[in-house]
Amino acid sequence: xxxxxxxxxxRHKKKIEDAIKDGVHHIVAEESIIGQDGKKKIRIPVRGxxxxxxxxxxxxxxxxxGSAPGKxxxxxxxVGKSKKPSPDGDQAGDKPGEEYYEVEITxxxxxHYLFSDLELPDLxxxxxxxxxxxxxxxxxxxxxxxxxxxxxxxTAINRIRRKAATDRLNKELIASGSEDARDPEENFPYxxxxxxxxHIKKDIKESSNAVIFFLMDISGSMTQNKKFLARxxxxxxxxxxxxxxxxxxxVFVAHDTNAYEVDEEKFFKRGNAGGTIVSSGLDLVHEIIKxxxxxxxxxxxxxxxxxxxxxxxxxxxxxxxAETIKNMCQLFGYCEIEPxxxxxxxxSEDSRMSSAYQTLVSRQFKIVKIHIKExxxxxxxxxxxxxAQTVDII
Amino acid sequence: xxxxxxxxxxxxSEWDDKIAKLAESEGLDWFPINYEVCDYYSMIGHMSYxxxxxxxxxxxxxxxxxxxxxxxxxxxEGLPYELIINSNPSIAYLxxxxxxxxxxxxxxxxxxxxxxxxxxxxxxxxxxxxxIQRFRSAKKRIQAYVENPNIGIEKVEKIMDAAHAIQxxxxxxxxxxxxxxxxxxxxxxxxxNDEHDDYKDFDLTRIPLEPEYDIxxxxxxxxxxxEWKRDIIEIVKVHSAYFVPQMQxxxxxEGWASFWHYRLMHKLEVPxxxxxxxxxxxxxxxxxxxxxxxxxxxxxxMFRRIEERHGIEECFLARETCHDVSFLRQYLTQEDCxxxxxxxxxxxxxxxxxxxxxxxxxxxxxxxxxLRNVGTNGIPVIYxxxxxxxxxxxxxxxxxxxxxxxxxxDEVVTHVSELWGDIxxxxxxxxxxxxxx
Numbered sequence: 001x002x003x004x005x006x007x008x009x010x011r012h013k014k015k016i017e018d019a020i021k022d023g024v025h026h027i028v029a030e031e032s033i034i035g036q037d038g039k040k041k042i043r044i045p046v047r048g049x050x051x052x053x054x055x056x057x058x059x060x061x062x063x064x065x066g067s068a069p070g071k072x073x074x075x076x077x078x079v080g081k082s083k084k085p086s087p088d089g090d091q092a093g094d095k096p097g098e099e100y101y102e103v104e105i106t107x108x109x110x111x112h113y114l115f116s117d118l119e120l121p122d123l124x125x126x127x128x129x130x131x132x133x134x135x136x137x138x139x140x141x142x143x144x145x146x147x148x149x150x151x152x153x154x155t156a157i158n159r160i161r162r163k164a165a166t167d168r169l170n171k172e173l174i175a176s177g178s179e180d181a182r183d184p185e186e187n188f189p190y191x192x193x194x195x196x197x198x199h200i201k202k203d204i205k206e207s208s209n210a211v212i213f214f215l216m217d218i219s220g221s222m223t224q225n226k227k228f229l230a231r232x233x234x235x236x237x238x239x240x241x242x243x244x245x246x247x248x249x250x251v252f253v254a255h256d257t258n259a260y261e262v263d264e265e266k267f268f269k270r271g272n273a274g275g276t277i278v279s280s281g282l283d284l285v286h287e288i289i290k291x292x293x294x295x296x297x298x299x300x301x302x303x304x305x306x307x308x309x310x311x312x313x314x315x316x317x318x319x320x321x322a323e324t325i326k327n328m329c330q331l332f333g334y335c336e337i338e339p340x341x342x343x344x345x346x347x348s349e350d351s352r353m354s355s356a357y358q359t360l361v362s363r364q365f366k367i368v369k370i371h372i373k374e375x376x377x378x379x380x381x382x383x384x385x386x387x388a389q390t391v392d393i394i
Numbered sequence: 395x396x397x398x399x400x401x402x403x404x405x406x407s408e409w410d411d412k413i414a415k416l417a418e419s420e421g422l423d424w425f426p427i428n429y430e431v432c433d434y435y436s437m438i439g440h441m442s443y444x445x446x447x448x449x450x451x452x453x454x455x456x457x458x459x460x461x462x463x464x465x466x467x468x469x470x471e472g473l474p475y476e477l478i479i480n481s482n483p484s485i486a487y488l489x490x491x492x493x494x495x496x497x498x499x500x501x502x503x504x505x506x507x508x509x510x511x512x513x514x515x516x517x518x519x520x521x522x523x524x525x526i527q528r529f530r531s532a533k534k535r536i537q538a539y540v541e542n543p544n545i546g547i548e549k550v551e552k553i554m555d556a557a558h559a560i561q562x563x564x565x566x567x568x569x570x571x572x573x574x575x576x577x578x579x580x581x582x583x584x585x586x587n588d589e590h591d592d593y594k595d596f597d598l599t600r601i602p603l604e605p606e607y608d609i610x611x612x613x614x615x616x617x618x619x620x621e622w623k624r625d626i627i628e629i630v631k632v633h634s635a636y637f638v639p640q641m642q643x644x645x646x647x648e649g650w651a652s653f654w655h656y657r658l659m660h661k662l663e664v665p666x667x668x669x670x671x672x673x674x675x676x677x678x679x680x681x682x683x684x685x686x687x688x689x690x691x692x693x694x695x696m697f698r699r700i701e702e703r704h705g706i707e708e709c710f711l712a713r714e715t716c717h718d719v720s721f722l723r724q725y726l727t728q729e730d731c732x733x734x735x736x737x738x739x740x741x742x743x744x745x746x747x748x749x750x751x752x753x754x755x756x757x758x759x760x761x762x763x764x765l766r767n768v769g770t771n772g773i774p775v776i777y778x779x780x781x782x783x784x785x786x787x788x789x790x791x792x793x794x795x796x797x798x799x800x801x802x803x804d805e806v807v808t809h810v811s812e813l814w815g816d817i818x819x820x821x822x823x824x825x826x827x828x829x830x831x
Contacts, residue, residue: 005439005459011547012456051454052559052805054774056796060740063749063763066685067692069735073751079685079739080746162467172684180678193467 015049136200145197158194210299211249211292212241213285214267217306219256219276226337229370230305233335236380237303238264251288255281257311261288278310278353282321295328303333303383308352315356322357326365333383336369400494403431409498409662416661417505421710422654424508425522426483429501433490437475438462440487444637445479446529450536450629452554478504480511480640482522495668499655499675502662506654510647513714516639519568525636532629539622553623556809557630563609564635566642566770571611577603606778609789610634613813616781627813642717642769649693650713652680653701656694682735695734700725718768722761731757738763766794774798776820787814791822798822800831807831 056062066079073079141151166188173181214234222230241248252267254260256274259281285302293300302325310318326332336354354367361367368379406429417424432440442458443449478486486504488497511517521528536554539545565571572580581603585593606612610631614624640647659672680694700709712721731752738749738760750756750763765771775792782788789810791798803820811818820831 003435003439005442005456008442008451008453008456009459010456011451011453011551012460015453049453049457050805051457051555052802052809054560054563054776054791054806055799055802056772056774057799058741059797060742062796063738063740064767065687065736065738065760065764067682067687067735068684068737069682069733071684071735073735073737073748075748075751075756077748078745079748081744165467176681176684178677178681179674 012049019049136202139199139201141196142199143193143196145199149198149200151196151198154196155190155194158196159188159190162191162194163188209297210241210301211251211289212237213251213253213288213300213302214238215253215255215281215285215302215304216267217256217276217278217281217309218254219274219309221276221307221309222337223339225339226307229337229339229373229376230335232373232376233305233337233370233380234267234303236376240380240384249293251285253281253284253288255284259284276306276310277314277318278306279314279317279321282318282325286321286325289325289328300329301331301333302329303335305335305337306353308336308338308354310353310356318353319356319360322365323360326360326362329364331383332360332365334365334367335379335383336367338369338371401497405494406431406488406497406501410501412662413498413501413505413658416658417502417509417654420654420657420661421706422505422509423512424484424505425481425512427478427486427501427504427508428483429486429488429504431488431490434466434475437477437487437489438466440477441475445477445485445487447485447526448530448533449633450529450533451540452558453551454558476500476503478507479525480517480520480522480636481525482512484508484511484522485526493671495664495672496675498662498664498668499659499672502655502658503651505658506651507647509654510643510650510713514639514643514646514717515715516568516642516717520636520639528632532633535625536629539626542622545622550626552812553626554630556812557610557627559806559809560609560776561630561634562638562641562770562773563607563776564611564631564638565608566638568639571608574602574615601781602778605790607775609776609778609810612778613810617814619813619815623813638770639717642719645689645693645696645718645768646713646716646721647693648690649695649697650709652676652690652694653697653709692734696721696725696730699730719765719771722765722768726761726764728752728754728757731760736760736764766796779821784817786817786819787811789818789820791820793823797824800824800829804831 141154166182167184170181170184214237216230216234218227238250241250250264252262252264254262254267255276255278257277257280261284281304289295289298289300304322322332322334334354334357336352354369357365357367366383368382370376370379410427410429438459441462442455449455475489476486478484484504484507486500486508488500492500511520511522536550539550540547578598581593581596581598585596585598588594601616602612610627613619614627614631619627656676659676664672680688680690682688682691697709697712700712712725716724735752736757737751738756739746740749741747750760752760774796775794776789777792779788779790787810789807791803803822807818807820822829822831
């Protein structure tokens with residue numbers, strides 16, 4: 001008979017993956033993942049795929065009955081701790097207390113889950129090279145495979161795990177004096193189920209010429225909190241782009257009253273000082289585009305993070321520069337960081353960059369705002385969501 | 395596995411005849427059984443679908459599969475998996491990996507189950523002749539909704555998930571549902587012949603006229619539903635109703651089957667070398683689960699004792715007329731409670747603590763706790779109270795001392811409002827106070 005449960009298992013798996021995705025969004029803003037390398041494992045809590053029913057709560061009014069023939073038991077004796085359902089296997093799945101389980105994934109997988117619904121908009125294929133790159137990539141495990149791909153470690157772990165479980169059961173059997181108890185010294189051979197092979201998959205990536213500019217305000221008004229939010233936002237963008245496109249150049253530009261092209265590390269770790277002249281940063285971006293990334297052969301994306309503060313006399317200049325860059329870009333994303341507790345202290349609504357930029361908003365120019373870390377993911381999605389439309393202000 | 399060479403189809407068929415002859419002479423009366431030999435993997439597949447050859451697709455069966463599979467890999471292997479469904483003819487599965495003696499044990503066990511299905515009162519409305527066809531046709535319809543571009547899997551799952559959430563909020567005993575119209579007529583008649591003014595203030599516009607325990611049935615009658623949604627709810631309801639008798643007789647059914655495999659295996663003239671492994675497997679099946687309750691253990695012990703005390707005729711009578719609740723109420727004695735080592739326990743400050751043990755003072759309260767948890771008694775009773783003015787559906791929990799688990803209740807209420815298409819409220823008691831969800 002064919003494998004009848006295959007499609008239902010697939011649906012179940014998809015639900016788990018969706019739950020992972022959900023869980024992922026909650027931890028996007030957690031500092032622990034920011035600035036880690038791709039190999040480190042991250043534990044994320046995943047909501048179990050539960051089937052809800054009306055059930056009784058597990059509490060003192062809800063008395064259940066167990067059996068322990070021949071055992072010396074007394075009233076008041078403790079027979080277990082919460083969260084460990086009684087060995088009545090049938091009901092275990094419906095009990096509360098297993099709401100979450102944790103899944104360990106790498107940053108690479110994390111980005112996969114995070115970004116699977118997003119893409120850089122409008123990646124026009126420009127004139128130069130436009131090849132499709134092919135890469136072989138590890139992709140999970142399979143019960144069958146060729147000998148060289150046998151994963152000995154994992155196979156051994158499977159056997160050990162099975163042995164531990166059997167021993168546990170066996171202990172119980174010995175304790176209950178059952179005749180089925182096996183001799184613990186007995187051999188414990190490998191089973192077919194233990195054996196796993198590494199699986200590989202061809203990973204096709206679009207390879208196009210794209211350059212991404214990250215432009216960040218590092219002036220004195222950018223407090224630690226704001227910088228953290230900006231950093232998280234860029235971190236997502238950076239990993240998104242890395243995950244998606246093979247040949248993408250990334251340019252980091254930091255500015256206060258002057259602008260500097262910096263490397264990744266400096267960009268994320270640079271200290272702050274001084275006033276703000278936004279146009280300085282924009283001009284540097286413009287200059288770099290002119291010198292190195294001609295718009296006829298490059299897809300250009302520019303993302304700017306700022307707290308909205310600019311030197312008043314620079315507003316018009318900044319607007320003009322942003323407009324010029326916008327016209328060269330596939331997408332200009334402006335993200336205004338404005339933590340709630342620091343809000344409206346000293347700045348009026350219309351002296352902000354976002355107000356100045358308002359008339360630029362179009363398909364190529366988007367504005368998002370971030371107040372708290374929970375905004376980061378929605379902002380990110382609004383910026384890059386497949387169906388994201390024009391005026392997206394959170 | 396090495397043992398598979400010990401038997402072949404001819405072997406099974408010969409023993410099937412012998413078992414049938416013996417069982418008949420013992421007074422068992424069962425549906426013909428079609429055995430299907432399958433490997434462990436398909437066995438788990440069948441188990442995830444309650445053995446039904448064509449159950450509709452739903453992700454929860456995929457989940458069930460993964461869980462069983464994992465349990466098997468985690469050391470529950472080697473257990474004699476048996477699976478038989480209540481149909482006429484019955485369908486039973488034998489695992490290819492089983493050694494010869496185990497196939498015989500399982501076949502005897504299946505005869506016991508099939509006899510139970512055929513004779514127990516709770517099963518009288520399950521229509522075992524038509525069940526396969528019924529499930530197959532339902533599966534096809536659901537598949538069509540999934541493939542229908544206007545509906546699709548997401549929508550089907552949404553309705554299915556919601557219907558599953560209340561799938562056992564249906565009548566617990568076989569009664570025909572009285573429609574709103576019939577009920578209304580009944581009250582009109584009562585009002586017309588109302589000599590003592592008993593129904594003076596009776597509100598005929600109220601929906602439902604009486605508390606409605608069949609929530610799915612109520613929704614089918616009163617909710618505004620697309621045809622396909624109605625069909626899915628109907629399917630879930632009919633399928634669930636089919637399984638209710640099995641939930642209500644789990645202990646008896648497994649007890650009866652174990653009682654008979656034990657008895658038949660002893661009377662069959664099986665090869666000498668089967669005896670020890672048979673006893674081993676038997677003991678494994680009916681071993682007590684320390685701290686838990688193994689229905690095979692309790693059921694087997696009960697039938698064994700009933701036979702000892704009252705003779706085999708009484709066993710046959712019980713298998714015909716009882717369900718788990720009435721069975722235990724009638725036959726479970728203090729001695730049994732003591733021998734089975736029954737105790738009641740509950741959670742106190744996140745530790746499970748024993749409340750009572752089976753001594754002179756404790757055994758009756760233990761029996762009561764047990765009766766509250768067997769069969770469908772472990773499922774809270776919820777009924778439709780009323781549809782309020784602005785189409786708010788109010789449900790009520792029939793509180794019996796046990797509080798609901800609120801997070802679950804909350805999610806279920808959301809599911810019900812998905813089906814009702816409007817606001818749904820649930821009233822219950824939590825720690826003595828009225829609680830509204």
